[in-house]
Amino acid sequence: MAIVVSTLNNPWFVFLAERAAAKAKELGYESKVFDSQNNTSLETDHFENAISSGYDAILFNPTDADGSVINVKNATAAGVPVFCMDREINSTGAATSQILSDSYSGCVTIAKYFVETLNKKGKYVELLGLVGDNNTWNRSKGFHSVVDHYPGLKMVAQQSADFDRNKAMEVLESILQANPDIEAVFCGNDAMAMGAYQALVAAGKSDKVKVFGFDGAEDVVKSIQDGKIKATGMQFPEVMAQTAATMADQYFKGKRDFPKKMPVAVEMVKKDNVGNYAAYGKK
Amino acid sequence: MKKTIRYVASLVLVAVVAYNSVYFKKLDEVKAGTASFDAAKYAAEFWTKKLPPHTTKAIKIGQLLTLLQTDKDKAFADYSHALGIGNVKYFLVKGSGTVQTVEENQVLVKIESEREKPEVIVATEYIFGNAVRDASGEIDIDEFTNSMDFNNVSAEINKIIREKVIPPFRSKVKSGDKIDFIGAIELNKEHLSTRSIEIIPVSLKIAD
Numbered sequence: 001m002a003i004v005v006s007t008l009n010n011p012w013f014v015f016l017a018e019r020a021a022a023k024a025k026e027l028g029y030e031s032k033v034f035d036s037q038n039n040t041s042l043e044t045d046h047f048e049n050a051i052s053s054g055y056d057a058i059l060f061n062p063t064d065a066d067g068s069v070i071n072v073k074n075a076t077a078a079g080v081p082v083f084c085m086d087r088e089i090n091s092t093g094a095a096t097s098q099i100l101s102d103s104y105s106g107c108v109t110i111a112k113y114f115v116e117t118l119n120k121k122g123k124y125v126e127l128l129g130l131v132g133d134n135n136t137w138n139r140s141k142g143f144h145s146v147v148d149h150y151p152g153l154k155m156v157a158q159q160s161a162d163f164d165r166n167k168a169m170e171v172l173e174s175i176l177q178a179n180p181d182i183e184a185v186f187c188g189n190d191a192m193a194m195g196a197y198q199a200l201v202a203a204g205k206s207d208k209v210k211v212f213g214f215d216g217a218e219d220v221v222k223s224i225q226d227g228k229i230k231a232t233g234m235q236f237p238e239v240m241a242q243t244a245a246t247m248a249d250q251y252f253k254g255k256r257d258f259p260k261k262m263p264v265a266v267e268m269v270k271k272d273n274v275g276n277y278a279a280y281g282k283k
Numbered sequence: 284m285k286k287t288i289r290y291v292a293s294l295v296l297v298a299v300v301a302y303n304s305v306y307f308k309k310l311d312e313v314k315a316g317t318a319s320f321d322a323a324k325y326a327a328e329f330w331t332k333k334l335p336p337h338t339t340k341a342i343k344i345g346q347l348l349t350l351l352q353t354d355k356d357k358a359f360a361d362y363s364h365a366l367g368i369g370n371v372k373y374f375l376v377k378g379s380g381t382v383q384t385v386e387e388n389q390v391l392v393k394i395e396s397e398r399e400k401p402e403v404i405v406a407t408e409y410i411f412g413n414a415v416r417d418a419s420g421e422i423d424i425d426e427f428t429n430s431m432d433f434n435n436v437s438a439e440i441n442k443i444i445r446e447k448v449i450p451p452f453r454s455k456v457k458s459g460d461k462i463d464f465i466g467a468i469e470l471n472k473e474h475l476s477t478r479s480i481e482i483i484p485v486s487l488k489i490a491d
Contacts, residue, residue, distance in 0.1 A: 111411070145411065
């Protein structure tokens with residue numbers, strides 16, 4: 001099995017890839033991890049390599065909801081089934097199945113807590129992930145489907161930080177110059193939440209500004225315990241990786257009727273329930 | 284003269300090419316929803332046609348709470364729905380009870396059941412999430428091209444509840460009222476807590 005992952009520069013995706021490889025091994029298959037480095041052209045090269053090298057299935061974490069479709073179609077046309085993990089492609093027929101976190105619903109839950117915590121008023125910033133990724137918009141839209149009902153909550157800036165910690169720090173530092181009176185930051189992933197928190201520490205505002213993330217990464221779970229981050233949406237990458245590898249195994253054994261999309265529930269983690277969770281959904 | 288015309292023509296050409304090559308869009312306009320899908324229409328049909336047959340079969344909340352204590356697995360297997368994998372499941376429930384307090388965001392109700400008389404929260408402010416969409420088990424995610432369409436359905440269903448169910452109830456309800464309710468609840472199978480069950484209402488009636 002080829003495991004093609006959007007980036008190994010983020011520990012969350014490293015964990016996803018490792019778990020997929022571990023499950024493949026457990027099921028008796030060889031696997032190799034390919035890092036697309038958030039670059040769709042590099043991803044195309046990996047797909048071409050995987051197809052020509054004779055891999056029998058691709059467990060895939062796409063770089064771009066639209067840009068990755070062609071890679072999936074090429075693999076499928078070559079008889080190689082593709083199982084998408086965590087990130088969606090904008091085509092129902094191309095992949096054999098897509099196992100996706102229910103990001104929208106997770107962010108609806110976080111947003112409700114966000115509104116309650118801010119008591120329906122205050123200025124806030126939203127840091128978006130990669131603009132070509134559906135998860136970015138599923139999370140943002142889930143968040144705004146709640147927050148936008150409250151006119152007292154004013155979004156003073158909405159900028160992309162590409163799901164990247166350093167970029168989030170730089171972006172928020174810049175935003176803080178013009179908006180020193182914000183009360184909260186909603187981040188589309190935990191890496192950006194940690195970057196935002198660093199920027200707030202540097203500006204001496206970490207006690208006043210509430211940070212909300214998404215993913216359930218190790219440092220954020222610990223930061224919730226320490227009271228530094230308010231909440232995150234716990235995803236279950238191991239469940240997604242194991243389901244993808246198991247589906248590939250079932251495919252090799254003749255199964256063909258897979259659900260085109262398999263949502264995986266996201267659970268909100270905050271101070272009063274953080275004891276139930278460890279990083280990446282582990283217990 | 285000819286040179287001037289050529290320069291002007293070249294400049295116009297460059298300007299036209301440049302104008303048509305660069306587009307500026309606000310980030311929040313770049314949304315992945317399918318333009319052809321009408322979530323409001325889908326939600327309206329769900330509300331009037333697909334949901335009613337399921338609400339009549341909703342489990343009594345007292346019965347569900349008892350079953351959760353005695354046989355959690357059976358309660359989840361027989362009465363919950365969820366579209367995918369995970370611990371979060373949704374139930375359609377019904378019941379009657381007495382309003383304890385009317386708060387800014389919710390109404391606290393002591394329900395009538397044979398054994399205990401637990402309190403539940405009827406949400407009147409935060410009508411969000413997928414509880415009503417998913418609790419019936421009626422919607423299939425494969426019907427949708429991408430998940431944004433599917434998510435928009437939830438938002439539209441919740442809008443119907445905010446506009447049709449909440450206002451007539453909220454304007455009249457007061458402490459001590461007897462009410463009948465049908466609604467959807469969310470429970471986490473792995474980390475089950477029945478201490479503060481929140482009902483997203485589908486139907487709310489104040490008894491005369």
